[in-house]
Amino acid sequence: MENTPLQSTLQTEVSNWFNSLEPVNPEEMIGLWKGSGHPSGHPLDGVLENLHWFGKRFHPDMRADALLFEGDPGKLVAIEPAFFPIRWAVRFAGFGRTARAWNLFSHVRPRLRAKSTTASLQQRMDEGVLTAAMVYDRQPIVDYFRRSDGIVFGKMVVEKDPRRYFFRLQQVDEGLPA
Template sequence: MKSTERQKEAKEWFSSLAPVQPIEMVGLWRGAGIPSDHPLDGVLENLGWFGKRFHADMRADALLFQWRPDRLVAIDPGILPIGLAIRAAPFGRSRIARNWFSYLQKALRARSTTASLRLQSLERVATAAMVYDRQPIVDYFRRINGEDLAGMMCVKDDARRYFFKLRRVGITSV
């Protein structure tokens, strides 16, 4: 299947899902990529991505990584330009990148929340969206079922979309 076809199918699937209200997002969520032939497919998982955390004040930890089995670290996505991250994606899927990232997590740690959660329209449908503070990125969310949400990362001036799913977890699950 051609890359553009897989992207088109993923976009159509995402559009078919029900919208989500921002208040429903509050809490801790475990993430997993949904393969769609986006350059970032597999990168976050390789680096130990855990998911996202949404706070009651509608602020968010956009990128949470598993530092140790009992510790999550919020990373500041504003440190590395998204265009560079996309170009470096093949390296991001390597064992070397995983090892380096494990050592760099402390230096990349966010000092506070890194995004805002709000209701925003996508294709004339209002749904929860996470707007990054220091990146030209918006993650839109839709409901897959009672437990899972789908996310679609949109980077300004890039027609490709990165898809992921989120499942709510309890504090004791971490």
């Protein structure tokens, strides 16, 4: 799936903006974070929101729940990312933004629950800057983090894919159980 020139221009603009942000230390990421997409012309723009993505949780042992979704009211469900091969998710992103996708996902979500954490939090180099990064255990994905004005922004990098998915994270109270 190729980007249109407009999507490529937007990807470049958002990448340049992201690279101008301050780095984050991994310890600053510990806690529960509410996420939302940051439009960038990536095929996954809008998909996670449609599926009721909540965000991420980072534990003091530097392990992470990479994908938290809203389940029953007041409950969060950590999903095993390995159930969604990233290249397929990108390829069928158009379907992921439909009501049918949300309906299907809401029915299968309980069976996709992660048995434990699914990623590690570490420091990595991103565009010449040492910053916090979340490395998925069973997917070729690294999320890099930068900050601006109290908001943490993320950039998902999929191995061998030049496109980047961008998102924002705001820390929230740990009162929501997973």
